[in-house]
Structures are given as C-alpha cells and as structure tokens.
Amino acid sequence: MVWLRRTTHYLFIVVVAVNSTLLTINAGDYIFYTDWAWTSFVVFSISQSTMLAVGAVYYLLFTGVPGTATYYATIMTIYTWVAKGAWFALGYPYDFVAVPVWIPSAMLLDLTYWATRRNKHMLILVGGTLVGLSLPLFNMINLLLVRDPLQIAFQYPRPTLPPYMTPIEPQVGKFYNSPVALGSGASAVLTVPIAALGAKLNTWTYRWMA
16 A cells, blocks of 8 residues: 555645645735735734644655755745746736745754654654744745835735725734734744644554555
C-alpha cells in the first residue's frame, strides 16, 4: 500500500497548497477593500500563520527531513504569485492580492526541527510559536507597500461588494494601535494547536494507510 500512501500524501500537499492560495486571495481581498487595513492585517496574520503551520508541519513530519517546510512555503509562494498574475491579467490592480512572506517563518520551523533533533513536540510548541510571532513581522512590509486601501477601493469598486464592505472613513486607533503586536500575539497562541493538528493529520494518514 506504499503507492496509496504516497498518492494520498501528495494529494494532501496539493490540496493544502491550493487552499492556502485561495485563503491568501481572500485575505488580500479583505485587506484591499477594507476601510481599515490595520484591522485586516491581524486577520491576514492569523490566517497565513496557521495555514503555513498545518501544511509545513505535516510535510516536515512526513519526510522527517529539515528543509521541507521551506520547500512547502516556496510552493505556496509560487502558487500565490501565479494567482496574483492571473488576477492582474483579469483587470484587477496589482495590489489586489498581497503575497505573504512565508519562507522566513518556514525556515525558522525547519531550524527548530533540526535544532531539537527532530523532536515532534518541540516542533509543535517552539516552531509553532516562532511561526506565529515572526510571520506578522515579516509581512509588515506588505502593509507598508500596499497602496491606501480606501483610495483603491473607491477607484476600483466591485459590483458584488456587499454593503458591510463598503469603504467608509477609517477609524484609525479606535481599538488598538499596533496590528503587528496583536497579530503576533494572536498568531502565536493559535498557531501551536494548528501545528499540532498538522502533526495529527500525519499520524492519521499513516494509520489509515497501514
């Protein structure tokens, strides 16, 4: 049943990578059309750090070779840039999809797995925390480079834009002033159980294919 196990493994990798691309498009769409980019940056940080963790931990534990998390993040990056180009070709502005910076956080995940001598539990705890803490920091450049979402939203209105997404005057500083700090804190907490889910999915795959 080795062929079935390998087929399931590669199918899972493709599914997660494609879903991460779709999630990125949706998160980028939210950043692009929101009335307050700072708020959506927190949503962006949580969604991308958890998506990276579940796929990278699964892939890393499946192969057992440090470096595969970075390879997985590279796949997601390539997929997302292709999607970004496709949306741009359809007439959407270049800033419509913000491509996350996954690779540095994935490198930290690989480094944790290597430094702890392939300890699965340390990978989940330490690696998951590092991914959640670092991804918002590395992606701050996205928030700085994307043009003013309020201005762009009025320039490129969507015909299907729901009323609750209609751009309004941003309330900067209404709830908090540091989206990077809030994104890092929330991501660090949520990424650990999601990383554990990735490890559990790996176990389930082996048991199901046994």
